[in-house]
Amino acid sequence: MDNTTVIIGAGMAGLIAARALHEAGARVLVLEKSRGVGGRLATKRVGEAVFDQGAQYFTVKDPAFAAWVSRWQESGAVAPWPESVHRRFIGTPSMTAVAKTLAEGVEVKREHKVSKISRVGERWCVEVENHGLICAARVILTAPVPQSLALLATGGVALPADLATGLAKLNYSPCLALLVTLNGPSRLPTDGVTKANGDVRWVSDNQRKGVSPRVTAVTLHLSPEFSARHYSLGEAEVLELVRQEAEEVIGESIATATVHRWKFAHALETYPERCVWLPEHRLGFAGDAFGGPRVEGAALSGLAIAERVRAELKA
Numbered sequence: 447m448d449n450t451t452v453i454i455g456a457g458m459a460g461l462i463a464a465r466a467l468h469e470a471g472a473r474v475l476v477l478e479k480s481r482g483v484g485g486r487l488a489t490k491r492v493g494e495a496v497f498d499q500g501a502q503y504f505t506v507k508d509p510a511f512a513a514w515v516s517r518w519q520e521s522g523a524v525a526p527w528p529e530s531v532h533r534r535f536i537g538t539p540s541m542t543a544v545a546k547t548l549a550e551g552v553e554v555k556r557e558h559k560v561s562k563i564s565r566v567g568e569r570w571c572v573e574v575e576n577h578g579l580i581c582a583a584r585v586i587l588t589a590p591v592p593q594s595l596a597l598l599a600t601g602g603v604a605l606p607a608d609l610a611t612g613l614a615k616l617n618y619s620p621c622l623a624l625l626v627t628l629n630g631p632s633r634l635p636t637d638g639v640t641k642a643n644g645d646v647r648w649v650s651d652n653q654r655k656g657v658s659p660r661v662t663a664v665t666l667h668l669s670p671e672f673s674a675r676h677y678s679l680g681e682a683e684v685l686e687l688v689r690q691e692a693e694e695v696i697g698e699s700i701a702t703a704t705v706h707r708w709k710f711a712h713a714l715e716t717y718p719e720r721c722v723w724l725p726e727h728r729l730g731f732a733g734d735a736f737g738g739p740r741v742e743g744a745a746l747s748g749l750a751i752a753e754r755v756r757a758e759l760k761a
């Protein structure tokens with residue numbers, strides 16, 4: 447039987463799991479619905495302006511993650527955020543650089559949106575929109591958990607009752623990212639501004655960060671409450687609601703605005719284990735809802751599930 451592991455999702459968790467398994471000699475195939483890799487490590491270009499629109503930076507605490515970060519630093523894919531008083535790392539030239547580095551040499555099929563997962567005999571068969579069926583020995587799901595559960599439900603896969611209950615409790619808050627250009631330079635500090643209150647919670651100048659070399663391009667993340675309440679509003683309406691607060695923080699008037707809607711931005715709960723692996727079914731779950739709601743948490747979860755699969759392959 448083909449011994450491939452299919453990983454759904456090319457965010458941090460899926461890619462680091464794929465990379466670790468690939469380096470251990472396992473056969474891996476990553477399916478990603480978007481055109482690019484990275485998931486919530488995302489960079490968007492609007493004309494000449496370039497924005498990190500998802501994760502803005504990452505922190506490093508666990509030695510296992512630190513070892514990977516050293517590798518990325520050596521290859522130039524990440525760097526400490528210059529002038530930051532916090533110990534923060536950023537992707538260079540932008541946050542997607544980390545994902546691109548991880549994907550090198552790994553088989554990643556982009557624009558492959560999985561619509562259903564079902565069990566056929568001993569194998570898993572994954573239905574991919576416009577690309578037909580891909581069958582494999584094992585499947586790892588790294589999309590936000592409600593999306594992963596929907597894929598299994600569509601394919602008629604029933605999980606053990608306790609697990610199904612535990613996974614169904616995992617929720618995420620949304621985030622509207624407002625991506626703006628300005629009529630002049632910003633007065634923002636190099637390493638961004640975090641606000642504890644108000645509709646605007648994070649503001650960063652991508653030009654100062656080195657992401658948008660030609661044009662001042664500012665990313666604003668709006669609060670979970672604001673984002674939930676106004677999730678479907680158009681960009682002009684969102685801008686009008688936060689313009690005054692935004693321009694006060696930025697120190698310059700806004701010229702243009704685009705909105706990116708993150709439906710599953712931040713994992714609100716963390717599952718008690720770093721990943722879920724069902725050896726008898728060869729099915730697993732990983733992502734920031736397991737390792738902790740940040741880039742490092744997603745990475746640790748991906749590494750944990752890779753370790754489980756590696757152990758099974760060795761046995």
Ligand SMILES: Cc1cc2nc3c(=O)[nH]c(=O)nc-3n(C[C@H](O)[C@H](O)[C@H](O)COP(=O)(O)OP(=O)(O)OC[C@H]3O[C@@H](n4cnc5c(N)ncnc54)[C@H](O)[C@@H]3O)c2cc1C
Nearest residue numbers: 455457458459479485486501502560589733734740741744
């Ligand atoms: C606005 C915002 C700001 C953030 N700021 C920070 C920060 O500053 N620092 C920090 O550490 N963390 C931050 N985070 C959190 C961090 O980005 C995430 O914790 C981490 O990137 C999650 O990685 P993941 O692999 O678990 O999930 P994801 O990155 O969501 O990856 C899942 C992947 O699965 C793909 N997918 C989903 N469904 C399917 C399907 N049906 N078929 C195929 N592919 C599918 C998605 O396209 C995606 O690429 C932020 C997140 C957001 C949204």
